Amino acid sequence: MKTLLPPRTGLAGILLALAAVFATASASVAAETTAADSAAAVAAYPLTTCVISDDKLEDGDMGPPINYIHKEEGKPDRLVRFCCKHCIKKFKKDPARYLKVIDEAAAAKTSGSAPAGDPHAGHNH
Numbered sequence: 001m002k003t004l005l006p007p008r009t010g011l012a013g014i015l016l017a018l019a020a021v022f023a024t025a026s027a028s029v030a031a032e033t034t035a036a037d038s039a040a041a042v043a044a045y046p047l048t049t050c051v052i053s054d055d056k057l058e059d060g061d062m063g064p065p066i067n068y069i070h071k072e073e074g075k076p077d078r079l080v081r082f083c084c085k086h087c088i089k090k091f092k093k094d095p096a097r098y099l100k101v102i103d104e105a106a107a108a109k110t111s112g113s114a115p116a117g118d119p120h121a122g123h124n125h
Contacts, residue, residue, distance in 0.1 A: 041079045042067065046105035050083035051098045052090050057081050070095060078102075 049056055050065075057065040062083040068091070070078040078099065082088055091098050 042081070045079060045081055046102060046109045047081065050087055051080065051101050052087035053083055055083040057083060070099070 048058070050060075050062075055062055060083050066082040066085055066088065068080045068082060068088055070080050070091075072078075072095070080091060080098070080102065082091070
C-alpha cells in the first residue's frame with residue numbers, strides 16, 4: 001500500500017504545517033489592525049460622532065462604536081469610527097467625502113478651532 005505522505009511528514013509534520021499557516025494568518029491580521037486600530041489611533045480620532053449619521057460614538061443608542069479600517073491602494077490604512085455597521089455601507093459609496101470631514105475635524109482639533117459645516121446626510125437605515 002502506498003502512503004500519501006513521506007514517512008517524516010506524519011501527524012507531527014501536518015500539525016507543524018497547520019501551526020505555521022495559522023501563525024502567518026494571525027500575524028497579518030494583527031499587523032493590519034495594530035497601526036490603524038490601535039488604542040492610540042482610537043484616542044487620536046478627531047470625531048466624537050459618527051461621520052455618517054452624527055450619532056454619538058461612545059454611549060450612543062446604537063451600541064459600542066464600530067472601528068473600521070479603510071484601505072486604499074498607495075495610501076496608509078485609515079481608522080474610521082461608525083455608530084453601527086449600516087453606516088459602513090454608506091461610507092463605502094463615497095469614502096473621499098467622509099474622509100475629508102475627518103481630515104477637517106483633525107485639522108480643527110490641532111488648530112483649536114471649530115470644524116466647518118457638517119455634510120452629514122443623516123441616518124437612513
